[in-house]
Amino acid sequence: MPTVVIYDRLSRLYAEEAPDHRIAACKAYAAARGWEVVHIAMDTNVSGASKLEDRPGMREVLAWLPRADYVLAAKLDRYARSVLEFQRLLDAAKATKATIVTADGVVSPENSSLIANVLAAFAEYERDMITARITASKEHFRQRGNHLGGIAPYGYAVSGPVNNKRWVIDEPAAAILRECADKLINHGGSLTAMARDLNERGVLPPAEHARQRDGRKLRGQVWHSTTLRDVLYTPAVRGWLIQATPGTRRSALTNQPVLDAEGNPVSAGPAILDAETWSAVRAIVDGKSVGRGAPRGGKSLLLHLAVCSECNGPMYRQRRTVNGKDYSTYVCRAGVGKHGAHRPNVITARYLEEMVTADYLKRFGSFALMRWQEADGSAVLQLAEVTTQLDNLAGNLANLPAGGRAAQRVTAQITALEARVTELEAEAEHAVGRWVDAGGTVADAWAQRETDGRRSLLGDLGARVVVRPATPGAVRRFDPQRADVTYAGPAWMRDADPFAVRLAEIELEELLGDA
CATH class of the missing domain: 1.10.287 (Helix Hairpins)
Incomplete structure (x- = not known):
């Protein structure tokens, strides 16, 4: 029986359209032809102009090509809206002796090679026209100060007809912004303390506030100091339409106002903070952020691997250097200060990392390193x-x-x-990913990698470091008995067949026993 892989792609331009009916049409077409459906792949919110290898669903199709006689989509434009990318797909199918067809009958097994390229050219032309039309439309509405879609900035709601949406002040949220700006400027408030206070008062953070306002289900999110910083820092609180600074990622810290032909900010609604207040807020935030953008020393070795025995929460590396000596520690934030949920849990970072490294290399250093190949x-x-x-x-x-x-x-x-x-x-x-020999041993890879790479190796071996608080009255020195290091075993063993896993576990136990 001939085999077929079904593919569907949903463009960002038509995000409200569901793929179910197209998949059903493809299944019906395959059943009528007597084909066996061996795999169904889908791409959601993916442009038809993107490269084949940049689409997760299309990568599945390519992986299945050598085992399929046909690849089936509802229409030709589901495959691609680029002649070049569609030709690459045809070449890949030809190399594996597969045939590209569509369920609408336009491209069938009988005429596939003749009609496919002609139709793909029209699909590319249509995509170019749609892109140009939408780009021009967005630029027109942007210069008018219209809301272009999505959730309005915190402190605002969207109002007005479809072609003239504007921001109006959302008073409950705007009052929170004015209150926090006043505390920051006039009362020496800190972002961390204010975020904690908002959480204790039950004030919903921006995304949750928008969900509640729109009658959607809440997700349990809370305020963080960075969340509060962003909503106070953004130019949107002046009522200005904003956009990402060229060459940077979209962020409250880097966004800039949209400017009109005269170089003035485009207004999308009334201001929540006046110019003097907003400038003062930004100056204070910038003053508390000395070093923003400065090179970092790298993430800690045991980030997401070291946990607190009291609350099972993550231990974070608190960096501290005195006279050139490293006094950094791993700290559980839940046990810090008068608001701590349990007794303090702090341990010297350097000694803990050295202990875990020595134990890890002793146990697994001679193991052959494997890597996951998708x-x-x-x-x-x-x-x-x-x-x-x-x-x-x-x-x-x-x-x-x-x-x-x-x-x-x-x-x-x-x-x-x-x-x-x-x-x-x-x-x-x-057709599926697998573990392959990476060459060399775990110890070789450890010696060649930096901190991030070494942490990845620890994760591949399922490392977990549980740290207990120090005993009250004990001598203040590093105690290795406070840390329990366990390993779930290599990831390439954990993902294998259960019988093979058990054999590997027995072998691992024997190796560790010998060590």
């Missing part, structure tokens, strides 16, 4: 490219004098490409 379909795309190169070289070789130097060079290239084809065909046989 079946992303890249081998199929490469196979199509290499096959095309082989065909071209074979045609050139036929026109060269036999035995000449040029013919010898082309023959050598063909031999190398044929070997590469064999490798790619073997790689294309895997």
Whole structure:
């Protein structure tokens, strides 16, 4: 029975459209043809102009190509709106002897090669027209100060007809902003203390406030100092429409006002904070953020691996250097200060990291390192490219004098490409990800990596460090008995077949016993 992979893509431009009916149409088409559906792949909020390898669902399709006779989508534009990307898909299908078809009957097994490229050109033209129209429309409404979609900034709500939406002040939220600005400027308030106070009073943070206002289900989010900082710092509190600064990620700290033709900020609604108050708030926030953007020393080795025995919460590395000596510690935030939920839990970072490192390398340093290789379909795309190169070289070789130097060079290239084809065909046989030998040992990788890479190795071996608070009255020195280090075992063993896992566990126990 012929096999088929069904693919569907949902564009950002039509996010309200559901894919269910298209998948059902594809299943009905496959059933009528007597094809067996072996896999269904979907991409949501993905542009048809994006590269094949940049789409998670399309990577699944490419990985399944060597095992499928057909790839089926509801319409041609579900595959791509770019002639180049659609041609790459056709080449990949040709290399694996699969056929691209559509459930609407426009591209069928009988006419696939003839009609596909012509229709793909029209799909690309349509996509360009839609993109140009939407870009022009957004620019028009932006210059008018209209709300362009999404949730309004905290302190505002959206009001007005579809083509003239504006911001209006949301008084409960605006009152919180004015209150916090006053505390920050006139009463020496801190962002952390104010965020804690808002949580204790039951004031909802921005996203939760918008959900409650719109009658949607709450998610239990709370205020953080960074959340409060952002809503006070953003130019939106002046009533200005904002956009990301070119070359930076969208952020309250980097956003800038949209400017009109005269270079003035475009107003989308009334101001919540006046110019003097907002400038004072930003000056205070900037003053408390000395060093923002400065290079960091790297994340801690045991971040997300060290936990507190009292609350099972994460231990964070608190950096401290005195006269060039490192006195950094791992601290459980839940046990800090008068608001702490349990007794303080602090331990010297350097000694804890050294203890975990020595234990880890002793146990696992000699293990062969494995790495996870995702079946992303890249081998199929490469196979199509290499096959095309082989065909071209074979045609050139036929026109060269036999035995000449040029013919010898082309023959050598063909031999190398044929070997590469064999490798790619073997790689294309895997439709799912798997663990492969990375070469070398765990100890080798540890020596070559920086802090982030070493933490990743600890995570792959399932490391967990449980730290207990110091005994009251004990001598203030590092006590290794306060930390329990356990390992779930290598991830490549944990994800294997249960029977194989048990065998690996027995082998691991024997190895650790010998060590």
